[in-house]
Amino acid sequence: MIATYIFGRVLSAVPTILILTFIVFLAIHLVPGDYIDIMLGTQNYLTDEQLSGLYKQYGLDKPFVVQYGIWLKNLITFDFGTSLRTGQKVSAMILEKLPVTFELAFFALFFSLVFGIPLGITSAVKRNRFGDYVVRVLGLIGLSAPTFWIGAILIVAVSGLFQDYTLFGFVSFQKDMAKNLQILLIPSLTLGLMLAAQIMRMARSSMLDVLSQEYVKVAKAKGVSTWKVIYRHALKNAMIPVITTAGIQFGYLMGGTILIENMFALPGLGRLLLQSVNQRDYPVIQGVVLFTGVFIVLMNILVDILYTLIDPRIDLR
Amino acid sequence: MEWKRLRRKFAKNPLNLISVVVFALFLAMAFFPQIFTQFEPNRMNSAVRMISPTASHIFGTDQFGRDIYSRVVHGVRETLSIAFLSIVLACVLGTALGVISGFYGRWIDQIVMRLMDAMFAFPTIILALFIIALYGASQKNLIIALGIVYTPIFTRTVRGSTISIKQFLYIKAAKALGKRDLSIMLKDVLPNLTSVLIVSFTTNFSTAVLSEASLSFLGLGVPPPTPTLGGMVGQGSNFLLSAPWIALFPGLFIALIVLSINIIGDGLRDVLDPRY
Numbered sequence: 001m002i003a004t005y006i007f008g009r010v011l012s013a014v015p016t017i018l019i020l021t022f023i024v025f026l027a028i029h030l031v032p033g034d035y036i037d038i039m040l041g042t043q044n045y046l047t048d049e050q051l052s053g054l055y056k057q058y059g060l061d062k063p064f065v066v067q068y069g070i071w072l073k074n075l076i077t078f079d080f081g082t083s084l085r086t087g088q089k090v091s092a093m094i095l096e097k098l099p100v101t102f103e104l105a106f107f108a109l110f111f112s113l114v115f116g117i118p119l120g121i122t123s124a125v126k127r128n129r130f131g132d133y134v135v136r137v138l139g140l141i142g143l144s145a146p147t148f149w150i151g152a153i154l155i156v157a158v159s160g161l162f163q164d165y166t167l168f169g170f171v172s173f174q175k176d177m178a179k180n181l182q183i184l185l186i187p188s189l190t191l192g193l194m195l196a197a198q199i200m201r202m203a204r205s206s207m208l209d210v211l212s213q214e215y216v217k218v219a220k221a222k223g224v225s226t227w228k229v230i231y232r233h234a235l236k237n238a239m240i241p242v243i244t245t246a247g248i249q250f251g252y253l254m255g256g257t258i259l260i261e262n263m264f265a266l267p268g269l270g271r272l273l274l275q276s277v278n279q280r281d282y283p284v285i286q287g288v289v290l291f292t293g294v295f296i297v298l299m300n301i302l303v304d305i306l307y308t309l310i311d312p313r314i315d316l317r
Numbered sequence: 318m319e320w321k322r323l324r325r326k327f328a329k330n331p332l333n334l335i336s337v338v339v340f341a342l343f344l345a346m347a348f349f350p351q352i353f354t355q356f357e358p359n360r361m362n363s364a365v366r367m368i369s370p371t372a373s374h375i376f377g378t379d380q381f382g383r384d385i386y387s388r389v390v391h392g393v394r395e396t397l398s399i400a401f402l403s404i405v406l407a408c409v410l411g412t413a414l415g416v417i418s419g420f421y422g423r424w425i426d427q428i429v430m431r432l433m434d435a436m437f438a439f440p441t442i443i444l445a446l447f448i449i450a451l452y453g454a455s456q457k458n459l460i461i462a463l464g465i466v467y468t469p470i471f472t473r474t475v476r477g478s479t480i481s482i483k484q485f486l487y488i489k490a491a492k493a494l495g496k497r498d499l500s501i502m503l504k505d506v507l508p509n510l511t512s513v514l515i516v517s518f519t520t521n522f523s524t525a526v527l528s529e530a531s532l533s534f535l536g537l538g539v540p541p542p543t544p545t546l547g548g549m550v551g552q553g554s555n556f557l558l559s560a561p562w563i564a565l566f567p568g569l570f571i572a573l574i575v576l577s578i579n580i581i582g583d584g585l586r587d588v589l590d591p592r593y
Contacts, residue, residue, distance in 0.1 A: 019435035024447075031451045140583075144576035146527055148534050148550055149568030156561045255440025259531055263554060273443075274535055277450040289447045293438040300438075 006305055013297050020293045021075060025068050028286055080287035085279050090287035093272060101268035103173065103180075104188050104260065105253040111192025112199050113246060117239070119196075120203025124211060125230060135200065142197025147256055151190040151263045158186055170266050187264040191256050195249055203242045210238040240307070247303035251296035326588045333584035340577040347394040356384035358391040359542050367560045377562040379553070388544035389567050395538075395545045396574070399459050400525035406464030408518055411471020412510065416502050418472065419479025430476070433469035441466050441528050449537045456539050463528055467521050474517050475510060482509045512589040519582035523575045530571045546571045 062070075074081070080090035123135035158165055166182060173180045210216060211234055219229045258270030265271075269288055276284035327333055346353055356374075362382035370377045376385035418429040436444065448462035482488065483506070491501050532538050533547030541548065546567045553564025 015431050016434045016438065019431055020438055023435055027447065027451055140576060140579055141572070144523070144579050145572040146530050146534070146547070146550070146568060146575075148531070148547075148554075149565070149572060152550060152554060152557055152561070152564045152568060155557050156565070159558055252440045255442040258442060258446070259534065262535060273446070277446065277537070280450075285447065285450055289439070289443055292440065292443050293435075296438045296440070 002309070005308065009301055009304055013301055016297055017294055020297070021072060021290065022068070024286055024290050024293070025071060028282060029064065029067075075290075080290070081283035083276075083281055083284050085276075085281045085284075090283050093284060094269065094287060094291055097267060097269045097272045099172070100170070100266055101254065101257050101261070101270060104184060104191065104257055104266060104268060105250060107184055107188030108191035108195060108253055108256070109246060109250050111189055112195035112249075115193070116196040116199025117203050117242065120200040120242075121207050121230065121235070121238075123200070123204045124207035125226070127208065135204075139197045139200050139204075142193060142200075145194075147190060147194045148259050148263055150193055151187070151260060154186050154190055155263075168265050183264075184266075187260045187266060190263075191253065191260050194256060195246075195253065198249065199242060199246060202245050203238070206241045207234065207238045210234045213237075244303055244307055247306070248300055251299035254292045254295070323588050327584050330584060330587075332580055336577040336580035336584070339573065340581060343393055343397065343574050343577070346390050347397045350387075350391045350394060353390045354384070354387040356387040358388045358544050359383065367556070367563070369560070370562055376566040377560065379549075379560075379563045380556065385549075385563060385566055388549060389546065389570050392544040392546040392549060392567060393570065393574070395456075395543060396526055396529055396533075396547070396571070399456060399463070399529045399539075400522060403460045403463035403529075404467060404518060404522045404525050406460060407467035407471050407521065408514065410464065410468045412475050412507075412514065414468070415472040415475025416479050416506055416510075419476040420483060420498070420502055420506065422480075426476070429472065433472050436466075436469045439466075441524070442531050445528060445532060446535070446537060449532060454532075454537050454540055459529065459532065459538065463525055466528070467525060470521060471514075471517060474513060478510055478513050479506055482506050516582065516586045516589055519578060519585055523578035523582060526571065526575050526578065 078091050080094070082089055083093065086093075119135050119138070123132045123139075126132045155167060158167060166179070167186060168183070170183055171179045207230075211230075216229055216234055219233050220226070224232075254269070257268060258273060260266070261268045261270040262274055269292075273285065273288045275281075276288070350358075360383060362378070364382065366378060366382040367380055368374060368378050374384050374386065376389060378384055379388075414429050414433075418426045439447070444466045445459075445462045448465065449458060452458050452462075488501060488505055491505055529538065530545075530547030530550075533545040534551040536548070536551060538545045538548050549567035550564045550571075553560070553567070556563050
């Protein structure tokens with residue numbers, strides 16, 4: 001039963017992923033000019049013969065659909081092509097930068113849950129009282145303030161308060177764990193605060209929902225203390241949608257990391273993407289964008305599957 | 318709809334009214350920046366480079382001696398117009414796709430919604446950045462890129478509402494009477510979408526402001542020397558330790574714009590959405 005469900009869910013993502021690859025391929029092909037023009041730049045001293053040789057080499061002389069087919073076939077073997085600037089394999093470049101972005105996203109998610117869930121619950125329990133208003137205003141500010149501005153404020157504040165705190169100069173986790181964590185603390189806090197606002201709003205409304213259910217009222221009527229009701233009965237049910245949101249958001253954090261990585265000079269996927277945009281390195285841009293999209297689709301499937309496993313009320317059919 | 322009653326309900330919350338006033342102020346800055354400033358936004362003055370806020374330069378000056386406050390006020394126009402026009406585009410495209418998709422169902426619905434699912438798989442900034450990277454940064458391209466990126470959100474919302482509106486008896490009656498599909502969609506379905514669209518428009522308008530600011534921050538917004546709020550934060554980030562005001566004031570303006578729109582949006586939702 002569960003196996004069929006999982007299989008079906010994974011299968012249902014195939015069309016989405018196919019369309020996704022098509023969008024990326026089409027967008028690149030609609031650009032005026034092509035790879036060859038970009039590679040050669042303005043210094044084009046090649047004869048027509050040499051040019052057509054190059055076109056053949058890159059398969060650009062074939063019809064559009066055939067080109068797409070070949071490209072797709074390569075994608076399946078994780079072959080995203082090679083960088084126009086460094087000649088490195090795009091897949092290798094992505095794999096090299098991925099750990100930094102993952103670590104950043106992971107800690108950001110951690111901070112968002114640590115701040116978001118308790119604040120959201122408190123806000124729901126103290127509904128329409130002073131504490132609720134404070135939390136809600138904080139949440140609105142968190143949703144409204146641009147991530148990079150919060151980052152700028154934190155940089156100014158931290159460097160002002162702790163003069164010898166090292167903010168920049170990334171080192172990998174394997175090389176120097178303490179330094180790695182120290183460098184990543186402020187960036188992931190910045191990213192996490194933005195997400196915390198969303199988690200908090202979600203936790204609040206979900207908790208309010210659960211608190212209005214019959215079984216919570218019954219427990220209260222029996223004389224169980226408020227916090228015990230919340231802890232024993234409401235929390236577990238209220239947190240399911242919150243965790244789901246968090247899971248889905250983990251994928252979308254890849255959007256926020258591009259801002260943070262460039263602000264804090266972290267050598268992750270987002271920085272790679274922006275660098276390739278500035279150098280017009282199309283295969284790398286294409287590879288990173290596609291990777292992000294596919295990753296998010298797979299992430300959503302994973303969340304869906306976990307959700308069904310956790311919550312027995314969900315119908316598998 | 319009884320507008321008078323809704324207006325009174327909206328005005329009951331003082332926060333809503335304050336936000337309307339604040340947002341109106343930003344609109345005034347966008348339309349008549351000269352009223353608010355005394356310096357040209359691009360005038361360089363080497364005598365006053367990177368000075369901290371003073372009485373004449375209330376937000377300080379940047380590394381070229383340009384007045385930050387004047388640049389911020391002029392930047393509001395760029396940000397608001399790009400965000401607004403892109404959401405108008407997204408709203409029109411998304412409503413058309415959503416109504417058609419919800420009204421006809423079947424394979425049309427399948428195709429449209431799978432396409433939207435695929436677009437949803439990209440974080441907003443990444444997809445917009447992708448389009449800008451391919452076609453170049455200009456005001457027009459930013460509007461198109463953000464318009465495309467925000468289309469799926471409108472399509473999904475409108476499709477959902479259309480499906481429930483389709484069940485209403487008068488739509489079935491109109492069909493039975495042989496009224497043309499296009500006429501039903503425009504005259505019977507569309508008016509019922511008003512409140513849904515108003516709410517989505519405001520919430521997405523605020524995130525579009527953030528998206529535009531983020532792209533500009535990354536250097537992919539309207540190119541310099543045109544002042545953009547996000548671009549000013551991006552460039553000011555290089556001087557955070559020596560001259561923090563260069564980055565912090567433009568960022569504050571972005572936050573205030575988005576905050577005022579968000580509060581107005583929440584207020585509108587409370588008034589228009591029966592579920593709240």
